[in-house]
Amino acid sequence: MKEGPDIALIGSLIGDPARANMLTALMGGQALTPTELAGEAGITLQTASSHLAKLEAGGLVTQRKQGRHRYYALSEDEVGLMLESLMGFAASRGLTRHRPGPKDPALRKARVCYNHLAGDFGVRMLDSLIAAREIEVAGADDLALTDAGRARVEALGIDYDALKKSRRPVCRTCLDWSERRSHLAGSLGEALLKLFIDKGWAKREKDSRAVRFTAIGEKAFLELFPR
Amino acid sequence: MKEGPDIALIGSLIGDPARANMLTALMGGQALTPTELAGEAGITLQTASSHLAKLEAGGLVTQRKQGRHRYYALSEDEVGLMLESLMGFAASRGLTRHRPGPKDPALRKARVCYNHLAGDFGVRMLDSLIAAREIEVAGADDLALTDAGRARVEALGIDYDALKKSRRPVCRTCLDWSERRSHLAGSLGEALLKLFIDKGWAKREKDSRAVRFTAIGEKAFLELFPR
DNA sequence: TTCATAGTTCGATCGTAATCGAAGCATCGT
DNA sequence: ACGATGCTTCGATTACGATCGAACTATGAA
Numbered sequence: 001m002k003e004g005p006d007i008a009l010i011g012s013l014i015g016d017p018a019r020a021n022m023l024t025a026l027m028g029g030q031a032l033t034p035t036e037l038a039g040e041a042g043i044t045l046q047t048a049s050s051h052l053a054k055l056e057a058g059g060l061v062t063q064r065k066q067g068r069h070r071y072y073a074l075s076e077d078e079v080g081l082m083l084e085s086l087m088g089f090a091a092s093r094g095l096t097r098h099r100p101g102p103k104d105p106a107l108r109k110a111r112v113c114y115n116h117l118a119g120d121f122g123v124r125m126l127d128s129l130i131a132a133r134e135i136e137v138a139g140a141d142d143l144a145l146t147d148a149g150r151a152r153v154e155a156l157g158i159d160y161d162a163l164k165k166s167r168r169p170v171c172r173t174c175l176d177w178s179e180r181r182s183h184l185a186g187s188l189g190e191a192l193l194k195l196f197i198d199k200g201w202a203k204r205e206k207d208s209r210a211v212r213f214t215a216i217g218e219k220a221f222l223e224l225f226p227r
Numbered sequence: 228m229k230e231g232p233d234i235a236l237i238g239s240l241i242g243d244p245a246r247a248n249m250l251t252a253l254m255g256g257q258a259l260t261p262t263e264l265a266g267e268a269g270i271t272l273q274t275a276s277s278h279l280a281k282l283e284a285g286g287l288v289t290q291r292k293q294g295r296h297r298y299y300a301l302s303e304d305e306v307g308l309m310l311e312s313l314m315g316f317a318a319s320r321g322l323t324r325h326r327p328g329p330k331d332p333a334l335r336k337a338r339v340c341y342n343h344l345a346g347d348f349g350v351r352m353l354d355s356l357i358a359a360r361e362i363e364v365a366g367a368d369d370l371a372l373t374d375a376g377r378a379r380v381e382a383l384g385i386d387y388d389a390l391k392k393s394r395r396p397v398c399r400t401c402l403d404w405s406e407r408r409s410h411l412a413g414s415l416g417e418a419l420l421k422l423f424i425d426k427g428w429a430k431r432e433k434d435s436r437a438v439r440f441t442a443i444g445e446k447a448f449l450e451l452f453p454r
Numbered sequence: 455t456t457c458a459t460a461g462t463t464c465g466a467t468c469g470t471a472a473t474c475g476a477a478g479c480a481t482c483g484t
Numbered sequence: 485a486c487g488a489t490g491c492t493t494c495g496a497t498t499a500c501g502a503t504c505g506a507a508c509t510a511t512g513a514a
Contacts, residue, residue: 004254004334004436005317005404007310008247015239016502024231034461047503049462059320068460068511082316083234089309090232093286107231130366137364139357139409177232182366209231243472261491274473276492295481295490 013058014086018043019051023060023074023083028209029115031064031071077185080114081174088177108178110211112204116189117196117211118176121221125192126173126184128225135171135184143171145188153188156195163187196221240285241313245270246278250287250301250310255436256342258291258298304395304412307341314404335405337438339431343416344423344438345403348448352419353400353411355452362398362411370398372415380415383422390414423448 014020018041025032025040032040038048052072055061062075074080090096110121117125129135134149145153150160163170166187174185184192193211196202201217204210213221241247245268252259252267259267265275279299282288289302301307317323337348344352356362361376372380372387381387390397393414401412411419420438423429428444431437440448 004251005314005323006247007241007251007313007317008244010242010313010317010320011238011240011247012242013238014234015237015242017235018502020233020235020238024234027231035459043502044504045461046463046505050502053462070461078316078319082312085309085312086234086237087232089305090234090237092305093237096232127366137366139354139364245472270472271474272491273475273493277472280492297491 009058010060013055013060014083016051017041018047019055022048022051022055026061026072026074027080027083027112027114028204029112031073033069033071037072074114077114077168077172081185084113084118084177085175088175091177106205106210106212107208110202110213111209112193112211113174113176113183113185113209115193116174116183116185117193118174118183119178119211121211121213122183123176123179123181124227125221125225126182128227129184143173143184143186145171153192156192158188158191158195163191236285237287240282240287241310243278244268245274246282249275249278249282253288253299253301254307254310254339254341255431256339258300260296260298264299301341304341304399308401308412311340311345311404312402315402318404333432333437333439334435337429337440338436339420339438340401340403340410340412340436342420343401343410343412344420345401345410346405346438348438348440349410350403350406350408351454352448352452353409355454356411370400370411370413372398380419383419385415385418385422390418 014023021041022037025037034048034052035045037052038045041048041051043051052061052063056063056072059075060079061072064071064073074083108119110117110119112118113122116122126135129149130137132148134146134152136144136146138144145160154160169186170188171184172186172189173182174189175181176183183189196213196217197204199217199220200214201220202211202213205212241250248268249264252264261275261279262272264279265272268275268278270278279288279290283290283299286302287306288299291298291300301310335346337344337346339345340349343349353362356376357364359375361373361379363371363373365371377387396413397415398411399413399416400409401416402408403410410416423440423444424431426444426447427441428447429438429440432439
């Protein structure tokens with residue numbers, strides 16, 4: 001009633017279980033249709049449509065028409081970061097929406113966080129890049145790619161200039177809910193995950209945020225980012 | 228329905244306007260009684276009591292009995308950090324619960340963030356400490372006080388050993404919703420704010436998170452932490 | 455054109471949670 | 485011991501929002 005940002009609005013958007021499930025599904029990074037999201041949330045298409053309209057009005061998701069499909073996705077990196085931070089808190093309270101199953105270890109090992117790699121592997125990658133002085137911690141918030149780091153990612157086949165052109169930050173941190181430490185987000189984080197998948201080192205699990213590394217891919221990854 | 232932490236529960240706790248107002252009030256750092264919190268939220272004591280029970284069950288606040296009063300406070304630094312991050316997102320969407328008034332500039336300049344200093348002054352302080360190499364950015368997440376920094380804070384009259392003894396981190400970052408950059412949290416952040424107030428440099432505004440520096444206090448602060 | 459698929463909008467129903475009055479405990483002061 | 489203050493619990497009311505069936509719109513396929 002007095003001052004400061006209105007967190008109630010955002011909280012209430014996330015606070016509905018159906019919407020929370022949809023948002024969590026969108027954390028997988030792929031744009032999904034209302035029908036798919038309705039399935040994720042266990043509700044009918046009509047209800048999902050109404051929820052999506054609210055999420056869009058709140059600025060959490062955006063929509064892209066393509067033929068007779070509509071693809072919904074998180075509207076910005078920001079949204080993913082905020083959700084991950086909420087998940088971190090929920091996890092620290094032991095609030096999970098599932099009984100820990102066989103998929104859980106896979107999720108903790110490597111998963112998609114909106115558009116970049118998270119979990120043990122994600123954290124290890126950032127730690128390793130920092131240890132090798134390929135990424136520098138520039139300030140309290142900022143990460144910067146060093147010259148060595150730039151040479152390294154270009155050797156891997158990533159077009160650094162293209163990354164830099166976009167308005168989005170190239171490197172940024174994202175707090176990992178399972179590891180409780182940061183991993184690498186930003187356009188570089190996105191490009192790296194894409195690289196691993198393009199190289200055939202890793203594949204996304206269907207219907208899950210888990211990322212499954214092949215034996216060869218895992219070996220290459222661990223060599224590339226030693227502890 | 229599938230995997231991952233349950234953000235809906237936390238979201239719904241924050242999602243009610245009355246609870247959001249109470250939480251925002253508790254971001255002021257002082258423990259408040261149900262009566263005071265009811266006033267902040269514009270509801271009766273009975274309703275406030277029921278809300279506080281829910282917040283406590285969800286682990287967001289804790290309660291301390293003292294005579295016939297009960298003092299409620301955020302349960303951990305973690306909670307404050309999470310709320311500040313939500314506020315950052317809400318603010319970036321232009322979602323505020325007030326029409327920008329005369330108090331707003333004061334809030335942006337210096338305010339209490341749970342138990343430490345935030346706003347322009349808070350950000351400046353951390354930037355200055357880092358520039359002077361009194362605080363080092365140790366990793367992606369960690370801040371560390373250097374020897375020079377330790378000498379500095381001890382010269383100011385802060386008992387560093389006492390800070391270190393507690394289980395809480397001494398230095399940590401907290402994302403500032405108005406500046407969109409980090410400021411210093413942790414037990415050192417708390418001790419520094421306390422110091423400024425004890426020295427008479429600054430005073431909390433009543434019924435607000437704003438911190439008002441005296442002319443002398445402001446001069447001293449700006450000299451102590453040059454840009 | 456006609457049918458099928460994808461999605462939105464409308465309207466009605468239903469549940470849940472916020473709210474407050476009243477009553478019940480506990481603690482303090484006298 | 486007694487009244488006053490601070491807070492919780494109980495119960496009843498109310499309001500809002502989630503849900504889904506049905507009707508409507510749009511795109512694509514045959």
